[in-house]
Amino acid sequence: MPNIIKLATWNVNSARLRLPSIERFIKEESPDVLGLQEIKCQEDQFPFEAFHALGYEHIHVAGQKGYHGAATVSKLPMTRMDTDFCPLGHARHVSSQITANKHNFEFHNFYIPAGGDVADPVVNDKFQHKLDFIAAMTNYFTQRAAKGDDRLVLVGDFNIAPGEHDVWGHKQLLKVVSHTPLEVEVLARLQNTYGFIDCSRRHIDDAEKLYSWWSYRARDVMKSNRGRRLDHIWVSPALAGAVDTLGRDGHAIHVPCRIWDKPSDHVPMTQLIDLSKI
């Protein structure tokens, strides 16, 4: 087992329909652990065999019929954790304790609610649900943070682009769900519980545009390039050294996946973790 492992996250918008693309991504990038969101199937419909054939022996699925859903597939041994964040009972999260070279870390895979169209919790239940879901995460990690120096990885589709250069047009999107000041604030509050490190910005300047999602509705999606950085990989401070070994080269947002055949509207991202530094 090498000392450097690769973690990945991808909102695939249907695990079954996207399976050929997922297989291609795995062959190109060989992640050791891959968190999937929006699998859009029940657990018994998840393509376990395809992942087993690619060496992912360990699979945790939180599925439901038709909508949402998260799954984590891993080459490394995992133990399922018992956590719950969704007030509506949606399958939007799966937490796993992972063992790598005798080191343990937790891998929390999230699909935070998108929040509907109107950025007002009074008139839009979906926006309120998004805030409630993030509040449940914040409560959980606040309690955890009081106890010690845990090795945590949080990944997934957070459905919030926090920074000015995490969207194609900051001013144009200030009232658009995913980039409102209120969402940015509650995400920062979640991040502050542990002082989570935003891996995409660890070695890339805040002024550089970074996107992980582009609407299906856009024409000439890559030419117009009206993207948002909705997907995230965060690590707790105990893993800071483990993400710094390779600097900027340790992280990647795999933009070309957006123009593969039958693409997801999100692209995957990867982060290397140097186990010798934990």
Add this chain to the structure above:
DNA sequence: ATGGTCGACTTTCGA
């Protein structure tokens, strides 16, 4: 200019 497109599973919802 306020559309437009996906995917699952229905005659519509969530994104």
